[in-house]
Amino acid sequence: MADNTSSGNNFIDENHEDLLNHLSELSEYDQSEWDPDIFKSKLDSFIHDLESHFSHEELILSGAGFSDLRAHALLHRELALNIHKKNLLSYDPKSAAELVREITAETISHELMSDQEYWDLFNDKPSSSKRLLLWSKDLETGHPEIDKQHIALMNHVNHLYLRTQRNNDYQEAAKELRMLVLYSKYHFQEEEKHIDNKVSTQHKANHRKLLDDLNILIEEVESEKYDLSSLADYFDYWLFNHIRTYDVPK
Ligand SMILES: [Fe+2]
Ligand SMILES: [Fe+2]
Ligand SMILES: [Fe+2]
Ligand SMILES: [Fe+2]
Known part of the structure; x- marks a missing residue:
């Protein structure tokens, strides 16, 4: 059993950290050298990482016997769909910054609130x-x-x-x-x-x-x-x- 991470599963926690790092890189994209195509490819790469993470997390939770897996997977689909819907064809710096802020809030909200629902699978319950x-x-x-x-x-x-x-x-x-x-x-x-x-x-x-x-x-x-x-x-x-x-x- 892992003992040095939040959820108790090292792999999931590494994923969560990578996603947040990825988002902070996106938010720091230098707008003085603005190129909508570069921003879009960075965003697409984040969405790809996020969906890969959801797939890994669902596989691990299924193996660990998480009883609310269906509901949790549905939250993943909703979050991904929501981000896809917001992903426009082209961006100006202002709409890009706003989008990154919204996606960051949604991703953090999921990690902070919903992902805690399975912590007990990997951690000893603190007495x-x-x-x-x-x-x-x-x-x-x-x-x-x-x-x-x-x-x-x-x-x-x-x-x-x-x-x-x-x-x-x-x-x-x-x-x-x-x-x-x-x-x-x-x-x-x-x-x-x-x-x-x-x-x-x-x-x-x-x-x-x-x-x-x-x-x-x-x-x-x-x-x-x-x-x-x-x-x-x-x-x-x-x-x-x-x-x-x-x-x-x-
Ligand atoms: Fe407060
Ligand atoms: Fe997660
Ligand atoms: Fe508060
Ligand atoms: Fe999740």
């Missing part, structure tokens, strides 16, 4: 005594979708914690923290979009602060500055304190 963060009622915001995203972020933090307890691998921890940055960025954007009129300026500023601080932490983890077990105290503040202070309506 409550080994969990870093435990969900409690006072963290509920009254928005079921936001709560789902918070729980998914908490699960990521807990898996990171469990892995570091086992192998104390700083580079692996940094890699997982970089995924957490991408997932959190997505969550903050969604939160700001859905509850916009209630999200205060300080709340948004705190989202920026959390991302900035997490990036500093990643550099420190890469240089092996801390004992990784001390991250428990960091994430209690980083995730739960933010939810209690800003996300839960007063």
